[in-house]
Amino acid sequence: MPEPRTHTRPEARPSAVVQADDAWRVVVLNDPVNLMSYVVMVFKKVLGFNETKARKHMLEVHEQGRSVVWTGVRETAEAHVFTLQQWHLTAVLEPDETR
């Protein structure tokens, strides 16, 4: 049986330019396969949401096709996207142009 994996994204982005002050959004997109209970569980585990917040974002994904689940610095946003993808959710990184 495999040991629990640590949820870290690959190290170093050799040629990408990271602007420390830029804000980035982690967006989760809808898919027809993942169970609602599964998505809620993943949000709780990966993003530390409580049940209410996790359900709110899950329903947003389900009904509107997408939900912004986290906003902040790119490095952390990338780590969240990576972990959400490990759980097979369709997660993308977007620049937060509202700031």
Place this chain on the structure above:
Amino acid sequence: MKRVDKRVEVKLSLPVVAPLLDIIRDLSSELEKSLAAPQALHDMDQEFRGAWIGELLQGQREDLRGLLSLFNGQFFSEGVVAFDEKNAEPIVRACTAVRLHLRERRLKALGDEALETGDVDMGGLDEPVRKAFMCYLFLATVQELIIQHLDSTIIGR
């Protein structure tokens, strides 16, 4: 005080589940080389993208091994599978990987709405599609069982 690990044993119907294992094995084999959910990673340089996908793929392989190891001697002799704190997380992820791949490779004919609602006339399906859909539902049931009984354990890690 000694901490007692939570463990859930489930007795499955051997004649129903055993035929589905061939599908799970076949798809797991296909998933050795490709991600179940291809991700949009365009805003990334090539080297980092390769490392990112490689890490995801490695994790996917380990999870699938965890799922396959569930169906061991105890399953074939007694029909029993056991979930615990160690295997719950990889198995629940592996179930998703196989379900995503089933949709992609075996269940296209059903359409996404039918997959989402589960509103499918099983009697009207060809045998391979019926079997694939049974597998899809079985894996969802495994996920529900784990989430229902071991959610707090998984979250607590």
